[in-house]
Amino acid sequence: MLPLEVLEQAQAELTDWQGSGMSVIEVSHRGKDFVECAQRTEAKLRQAMGVPDDYRVLFLQGGATAQFSVVPLNLTAPGQLACYLKTGAWSGKAIAAARRQSVEVEVLADQSESSYTTLPAPGSFNPPSDAAYLHYTPNETIGGVEFDYLPATGSVPLVGDFSSTILSRPLDVSRFGLIYAGAQKNLGPSGLCLVIVRDDLLGQARSNTPDLFDYAAMAKADSMINTPPTFSIYLLGLVLDWVERQGGAAGLGQLNQAKAAALYDAIDASDFYTNPVTPHARSWMNVVFTLADPALDAVFASQAAAAGLTNLKGHRSVGGVRASLYNAMPLSGVEALIDFMANFERRQG
């Protein structure tokens, strides 16, 4: 979901960008206009996230799924130890991908026994000091769990996959070695992946790492070893302008907390709807719930769609209902869902 005002701006200038007579889709990525657009976009991201000066911002392709392999290629030698927290489907994929790059993976916390309905407590896991990094997934979209704290890792670099939660609330970037995020959920269109990496972690990539996936090579080339996803970078810039108009990460954090609280309150107040997640681990971005009778799941989703509430079907691996409350979802959208849920429950009574 994208803010309508962002889409309308993109629409207005799609055939003639900045008076160039060309579409931003057509302009050369090496031309002055686009280079400036990319630089402005990076500056806006740094401002919005408070990225310290000793971190590089990269615009990559392939989504977070590519980073599952690219992170170990850049930060480990074959056989080196890397620690992971397994808290759901996405962190599970990251672990599997790392193992295929011959990383010695140590899973410090595995929540599969809880069916991923809770998260490890702060301080309950400690990476050995010789680990290359600790990787975690701050928000798991399928289980609907989200860390409400930053893992402490001592001197070991912390790596986070922020694809589904970037810029949804304030974040202390200086606590991380590396942050990556597919842009398509909170920041813009698909096909663009952000990497924010601390300078001292650059330059350790394995010798067989393709240039395009070598953070140091991409940093040196300002993310333009080859043609970058230009339209996506442009659109990210428009989204970041919108983020600023919402009060930045702080403003969005307040809004997202209010949206999530309203929906969880409605679920908890009902015997008809149930959310399985421990309260401290509940996601602000993806609220999962089940109905009293699983046979009603499909009816709920179809009637909701008819009422204009789309994309509520739970992930195919777990069923149930999932409401995704990414940044562009307004509070009114959540309120409309809560009203629909109350009416649906009444109709079943």
Added chain:
Amino acid sequence: MLPLEVLEQAQAELTDWQGSGMSVIEVSHRGKDFVECAQRTEAKLRQAMGVPDDYRVLFLQGGATAQFSVVPLNLTAPGQLACYLKTGAWSGKAIAAARRQSVEVEVLADQSESSYTTLPAPGSFNPPSDAAYLHYTPNETIGGVEFDYLPATGSVPLVGDFSSTILSRPLDVSRFGLIYAGAQKNLGPSGLCLVIVRDDLLGQARSNTPDLFDYAAMAKADSMINTPPTFSIYLLGLVLDWVERQGGAAGLGQLNQAKAAALYDAIDASDFYTNPVTPHARSWMNVVFTLADPALDAVFASQAAAAGLTNLKGHRSVGGVRASLYNAMPLSGVEALIDFMANFERRQG
């Protein structure tokens, strides 16, 4: 460059796609509407290029530069022999990337001694029968050379990087093992890379190949292991509709031949402009030329830009002038350039 009518269609439906009330940028890639869009786009591409049934069409990310590494990861074991033709900057990059994947590279023809102004004659190179493939770059954008024939390789799979020449003229896909092409020059926006691969070449990827770069895994998932570059796939579909309206590859081939012939004729008729390329190797897509006095290069480019003729600066590595005549460039655009060239020459006289 994109056809204006394609941009106008994308603009008209940018905020409300197919009456969905959502932008195509926002819709879920797993939703019925987008899955159908991707299927239609693939069908249109198969139709336009005449892709045989025993080939798979993949929509990938990372451009041709990623494929420089991904091709050897998929088609060779470490140490295996692969043959390359070195005909310019892009094939040179492909060779360097393959070597980083521990491929035993044999360069069957190296045109660097000619400063890349000609191409090897048909039959002058023959890959050993145990080579994994023969890789070549049908069109080199910097040198402005283009093969006017398909290399014969016997039973060795032929691999071609068609980024700058795909769908610019008819092509016998059945002669290839694998074709790849970044979409941004002839087919649409940046951030999308096409791969057309013969079925029997799937399933040989090295064990450390990330899923996202494993052709067989991507084929199995219909190119949707993760979120694909949805807007780019949609836009490719619009471009392919436009290709059909131009008479398909045959119609575009006639047009592109006429565009190139007009410009080369004007260059050859002048003592002021010079194209260094052997006639049979001259590119239809990228026409490079130099001026009688290299000091005039910058003046030419700046006056041309003032006249609305943009992107004429030669590549920074070779200087001079380069006119790119990709599909979306109309004959009238080439005629305007030829007029400008004649006037510029007169003014210098």
